[in-house]
Amino acid sequence: MPPHEALRAWMGCFIDYVTAMLGMAEVLRSLVESGITPYAHSHEMMLETLDSLLKAGAQAGTIRADISAADMFAALTGIALASGKPEQREQAERLLDLTMDGLRPRSGQGQLP
Template identity: 65%
Template sequence: MTREPHRPLRADAQRNRDKILAAAVRVFTEEGLDAHFERIAKEAGVGSGTLYRNFPTREALVEAAYRNELARLCDAAPDLLAAMPPHRALHAWTRHFMDYVTAKFGMAEALQAVVDSGTDPYNESHQLIQAALAALMDAGVAAGTIRADIRPADMFAALTGIALACGKPHQRDQAERLLDLTLDGLSPQCHPTRDRTAD
């Protein structure tokens, strides 16, 4: 997808935009598509004019809030790898994945309205998530802590299954148990491996 170049926002303007997007996720999750812009502005600690200057339509705000959650998830991968060993980074990232899923499910009604308007907020999301997973898993394989025969697409399918089964906030404990079970299955010490590049 081609995006027009744009000038970076000033630091204070970027902070306001970030606060608006975080507040939008919370409010759309709680109130659905009928959430008032004034409530979002109040939650973000900005004026209504600031919100409308950044996001003149409801669809623009919903799409930007979703894409921001997606970017936070994908950008977390290199940061985690820089801060901790690969197996711990993957463990931490799967928790970020569940946060992303919870936000996505909470905003489902609002996101559907964006889709109905002719925009695809999910464009490239699967590819971006799998690229983040690939970076984490490749680092684990190189470190000898992750089986070499499991592809990022396999792990994404497993995570998606967990998300569909228990992606609601009240199911978080069960989701984390299933995440741990899945991550345990990646250990090369418990399973014979087959090099995934051999196929």
């Protein structure tokens, strides 16, 4: 898959993941309150994956090079929290497409040399 398509596919999977997590919110909240951090490893893996996808897209010239994995993760988390319920999936898909539009390189900015 070209990098920008791989990133978009991964973004959809992220929404699926967060939707599942929202359904388990009470259990996860109890774990966190007990001192267990259930997200640490998965968060690190997601940031590494996002970083790889963003760098591949920047290298291919299809994604801006000035977006960090942490920024992208924050944007995706916001989309998931705002429209992560199964009945909101169409809205989530539109927001992911809007995000992809914003990741396109601007003329002379954010591109790798």
